[in-house]
Amino acid sequence: MNRCNHDSETHHCVHNEHGRLHSKACITLVPIFNHLDDDKLEEIMRAIKTAHFDKGEIIYRAGQQSNSLYIVSKGKIRIYRLSESGKEQLLRILKPGDFTGELALFRQSVHESYAEAMADTDVCMINRDDLQKFLLKYPTIALQVLAEFSNRLDESEKQAARFATERVETRIALYLAECVEDQGGSLSISLPMSRKDMASYLGTTPETISRKLADLEAQGYIRQVSGRKIQIQDLDGLLIL
Amino acid sequence: MNRCNHDSETHHCVHNEHGRLHSKACITLVPIFNHLDDDKLEEIMRAIKTAHFDKGEIIYRAGQQSNSLYIVSKGKIRIYRLSESGKEQLLRILKPGDFTGELALFRQSVHESYAEAMADTDVCMINRDDLQKFLLKYPTIALQVLAEFSNRLDESEKQAARFATERVETRIALYLAECVEDQGGSLSISLPMSRKDMASYLGTTPETISRKLADLEAQGYIRQVSGRKIQIQDLDGLLIL
DNA sequence: CGAAATCTTGACCGATCTCAACTTACGTGG
């Protein structure tokens, strides 16, 4: 399964011509670019390559040189870190339109995290030099990237502050609140990940997730419909735990 | 002590002309700008205002509109967050040359954190519109800001991953390792903050910090010289805790 | 030199992790 040695991902299923088909759909998804006019989009699309990764494949790993920005056009990507002692923490899950690989792109450095395809996924890739060129040529893109980074930094600091100060039950409750979608009147959730990933994301264990969800249900805040389906019974209550 | 209502900080001790004196010294400290030639620096300095904050004053607080980028020219600034349940987490301490206020500047939004002068401090301020103007006019600045954001995001995610996966003792050990300075042969540390702040930064309590430092000393990894002075006896040992 | 703040230490308790058994859901091949 270790077919991904250095650079393997850039050799893997890269289509340039055929990519042109996908890239438009892909790139217009991306907040960073979608303010641009067609000419500029066209220009950027010429620089884009696409690649496919099978479920379970590693797209990049910590320590590897970073060469491009990856934009998800289909599928899902798990971004995670390994801490000093080797334990894994799930940072986020990318959906179509999200991008990754930026961290290492703006410093002369290497990836700090791992990216793994959670399903068969297609990505659009822009290499470092082309991206820098576009950022200098069209500074509004840089402003969009700055805005995106700001959001992500805010997210990350918020998450860190929660780890530092909140109990597990509270972190779970806050996470549930973030997942809420209004389904015809009632507030419901469909969790985007397994208990194991949720535990990794929230800095706990699957067992504790199970127990705390059961507690929240017993206290009447939520109702567990099925494994990943949850109904919120008392959102305000959840938020003041 | 609640003299800082909305906007108070922008009215507080703003000097424009006299500021000109400080700004050059200040701005050349900042990695974001110091690649620029003198003409551009001059232009930027004209947009800079300076302000002074007394020890303990709040420079901005969460929920406030963000209007400018703050660059520390003298003193120290504590940046912290309040979590949902109201507990404080120390995010970082700014020294001269560091900047803050960026988060809210690149989105149309408000501060998420608090900034408090830890000593009498001078800051240089660039307001939002001027900054955007410079970023568009001199895209290399934007690239520098992107690099800085990348670093900060990396730091924040690393910190979050540590909270999520490492025990307190390990977090303390890793923090100590980051503070190490080579003092003529022997590795020594002088902690930049109180136990209380360190606890807030590392997501624990002052009591636990005391205890764990005592443990680390008992195990021969460190030697506590005085309150904030520590000698490292076994750095490798610390790092595999 | 003394008051106040900071830091340390102790005793206790609770939250959460670990390990293990058990149950449920899921995907595959017959």
Place this chain on the structure above:
DNA sequence: CCACGTAAGTTGAGATCGGTCAAGATTTCG
């Protein structure tokens, strides 16, 4: 379409880490 095997999720019991509260020691600074 069902049976089976495996992965995922749940539950329980016990152990541990780290937090809380309180007392005592130390440092800081006026």
